[in-house]
Amino acid sequence: MAENTANQTDMNEWVYDFSQDSNNEESLVEELNNTKINNNKVTENIDTEKQENNYDVADSINTQNSWLNQFEPKNHNDNKDKTGFKKRRGGFNKSNNGNNSFENTANYDSTSNHFQSNGVEHIRVRGRGFLKKLARENESGRFEYNVQEGNTAPVYRGRGGRANHRGRGGRLRETSSDSCYENAEEGHNKKENDKPTGSKPVYIPPDIENKELISGIEVGLNFDKYKTIEVKVSGINPPECMSSFHDSGLCDILLKNLSECNFSTPTPIQNYSIPIIIAGRDLMASAQTGSGKTAAYILPILHNLLSEPTELVFDEYHCEPHVVIMAPTRELAIQIFECAWKFSNRTNIRNGVLYGGTSIAHQKSKILQKGVHILAATPGRLNDFVDKHIVSFASVKFFILDEADRMLDMGFKSNIELMINHPTMKSNEKRQTAMFSATFASEIQLLATSYLKSDYIFVSVGEIGGACKDVFQSVIKVTKFNKKEAVLSLLKDMENCQGTIVFVEQKRMADYVAAYLSEMNFPTTSIHGDREQEEREQALHDFKTNKMKVLVATAVAARGLDIKGVNNVVNFDLPKTIDEYVHRIGRTGRLGNAGKAISFFDPDSDSSLASELIRILRQVSLN
Numbered sequence: 251m252a253e254n255t256a257n258q259t260d261m262n263e264w265v266y267d268f269s270q271d272s273n274n275e276e277s278l279v280e281e282l283n284n285t286k287i288n289n290n291k292v293t294e295n296i297d298t299e300k301q302e303n304n305y306d307v308a309d310s311i312n313t314q315n316s317w318l319n320q321f322e323p324k325n326h327n328d329n330k331d332k333t334g335f336k337k338r339r340g341g342f343n344k345s346n347n348g349n350n351s352f353e354n355t356a357n358y359d360s361t362s363n364h365f366q367s368n369g370v371e372h373i374r375v376r377g378r379g380f381l382k383k384l385a386r387e388n389e390s391g392r393f394e395y396n397v398q399e400g401n402t403a404p405v406y407r408g409r410g411g412r413a414n415h416r417g418r419g420g421r422l423r424e425t426s427s428d429s430c431y432e433n434a435e436e437g438h439n440k441k442e443n444d445k446p447t448g449s450k451p452v453y454i455p456p457d458i459e460n461k462e463l464i465s466g467i468e469v470g471l472n473f474d475k476y477k478t479i480e481v482k483v484s485g486i487n488p489p490e491c492m493s494s495f496h497d498s499g500l501c502d503i504l505l506k507n508l509s510e511c512n513f514s515t516p517t518p519i520q521n522y523s524i525p526i527i528i529a530g531r532d533l534m535a536s537a538q539t540g541s542g543k544t545a546a547y548i549l550p551i552l553h554n555l556l557s558e559p560t561e562l563v564f565d566e567y568h569c570e571p572h573v574v575i576m577a578p579t580r581e582l583a584i585q586i587f588e589c590a591w592k593f594s595n596r597t598n599i600r601n602g603v604l605y606g607g608t609s610i611a612h613q614k615s616k617i618l619q620k621g622v623h624i625l626a627a628t629p630g631r632l633n634d635f636v637d638k639h640i641v642s643f644a645s646v647k648f649f650i651l652d653e654a655d656r657m658l659d660m661g662f663k664s665n666i667e668l669m670i671n672h673p674t675m676k677s678n679e680k681r682q683t684a685m686f687s688a689t690f691a692s693e694i695q696l697l698a699t700s701y702l703k704s705d706y707i708f709v710s711v712g713e714i715g716g717a718c719k720d721v722f723q724s725v726i727k728v729t730k731f732n733k734k735e736a737v738l739s740l741l742k743d744m745e746n747c748q749g750t751i752v753f754v755e756q757k758r759m760a761d762y763v764a765a766y767l768s769e770m771n772f773p774t775t776s777i778h779g780d781r782e783q784e785e786r787e788q789a790l791h792d793f794k795t796n797k798m799k800v801l802v803a804t805a806v807a808a809r810g811l812d813i814k815g816v817n818n819v820v821n822f823d824l825p826k827t828i829d830e831y832v833h834r835i836g837r838t839g840r841l842g843n844a845g846k847a848i849s850f851f852d853p854d855s856d857s858s859l860a861s862e863l864i865r866i867l868r869q870v871s872l873n
């Protein structure tokens with residue numbers, strides 16, 4: 251019987267034999283259950299029987315709460331912490347009182363609902379109406395939350411410890427009735443659907459201040475391998491692809507910006523997309539994660555705006571962007587905005603971003619101040635602005651769907667259709683439309699064609715939906731009861747766990763795992779849809795600046811996020827679909843850099859993914 255910890259098994263011992271052609275799903279599942287892969291091998295190493303190691307099996311087996319109970323800090327001696335707040339069912343409150351094991355948790359995040367034992371009291375904030383927040387500045391100038399009934403004072407938060415300032419060094423939460431009702435967004439916080447309370451703190455995000463943080467990933471050793479990837483192009487009369495940025499016809503100012511951003515050689519998706527978009531053609535494109543799809547559409551769009559300038563229409567009530575870029579998550583919308591901003595340097599191009607969880611008034615004033623040429627947005631907030639006639643599509647030249655397959659699946663489709671069919675939106679024929687993703691199921695491709703001109707071009711770089719080959723993938727059999735220890739072992743075994751993203755399926759699990767790892771002295775933060783937007787951005791900031799070594803995330807961080815120094819992705823829970831797996835592991839191994847992805851395969855819950863998982867692993871091993 252194998253030992254109950256991940257590090258007691260040699261992960262290379264069991265090599266999956268890809269020569270056995272096993273098409274039968276059951277046998278694949280069995281294979282996964284019994285042995286297998288690492289670098290496209292599956293290893294068996296975690297025994298399911300030592301569950302009691304984690305928690306009391308007898309009273310909890312097979313119930314969700316019991317599964318969560320294993321994360322309960324061991325020293326709880328009553329159901330309430332000293333603040334008087336009841337512990338969550340199956341979970342816990344975090345406070346630094348002496349009653350629980352979090353008193354020594356040095357590192358769990360720095361924001362309001364995460365624990366930090368720096369001698370400052372940090373209380374988990376449980377939602378509006380349940381816990382009132384009081385901003386109190388501590389000695390370092392940093393704000394924290396205190397529990398005090400009846401206090402609804404505005405709360406300010408500073409990253410660098412400066413109060414009453416916005417920007418990276420200080421952020422403002424205003425108290426207003428300006429509420430967000432959107433829901434068309436991944437990781438959307440349900441609390442945002444609450445009726446306005448009149449005292450809801452509204453988050454005003456910082457302006458871009460730290461250019462270093464948006465400077466992008468550096469080219470890795472395997473960058474040259476991009477040249478060997480097969481590219482397929484279909485459609486009538488496709489424009490010639492380019493071979494260098496200097497060939498591209500992009501205007502000089504953009505070439506200068508490119509060189510400042512250390513973009514010296516285009517990636518294949520850029521080689522093909524840039525000429526196609528410059529030529530005015532519609533495009534559906536697929537290329538592996540981390541291969542530069544964002545610049546592949548931003549650069550030709552900027553070129554068009556600069557070489558064929560048209561008047562920007564806006565007044566104090568509304569604006570008419572020339573370019574609308576849709577993304578499924580807030581953080582991705584921000585990232586696209588930052589990318590456009592970076593390449594618009596020295597031009598008169600104005601960029602804007604709209605996303606939920608933030609002050610509507612603030613975003614409105616931002617885009618109406620001077621108008622915007624390029625607007626990156628999440629669907630819910632954009633729809634809201636369109637409904638309120640703040641944004642009109644009357645001047646749209648380009649409509650872009652990033653993560654297009656996600657934008658057109660059931661979750662977002664109706665929102666996208668609302669925009670595409672909006673009375674102010676130009677017809678397919680009169681606007682240019684482009685769609686990008688690393689995954690593109692054929693039924694979504696079919697649906698997508700109805701939004702494109704009939705002579706659109708389709709480009710695929712490598713296998714559509716294939717995993718990035720620079721990610722070393724391994725799968726370990728771990729049952730749910732042993733995952734906690736397995737992830738701990740993995741982190742301990744890593745020479746340096748800096749830059750590790752741990753993916754989980756449930757929002758509350760993200761908090762539990764993050765709290766547990768913090769307790770085990772791994773500086774960890776979390777991002778998921780139940781966190782306030784300010785906390786989500788703070789978590790990403792802390793992870794990007796290496797303040798936190800580990801980021802525990804739900805699907806909200808699976809797609810598109812481009813973070814330097816992500817070396818490892820751990821699938822604590824495997825996702826439900828193989829496409830999400832491909833996107834998750836694509837947070838590492840970007841732009842020719844090597845990365846590692848380790849997935850816990852639980853036969854009880856993951857067998858439906860087994861055959862697809864093996865297909866993806868085989869693809870990589872065969873090339």
Ligand SMILES: Nc1ncnc2c1ncn2[C@@H]1O[C@H](COP(=O)(O)OP(=O)(O)OP(=O)(O)O)[C@@H](O)[C@H]1O
Pocket residue numbers: 465466467468469512513514515516517520537538539540541542543544545687688809810811812836837840841
């Ligand atoms: N030609 C280039 N030269 C140097 N850096 C580049 C180049 N193209 C893109 N990059 C950088 O590569 C990183 C990945 O780019 P990007 O986020 O656009 O990838 P992507 O294909 O959209 O990934 P995903 O599928 O995960 O969304 C970014 O940091 C970007 O700045």
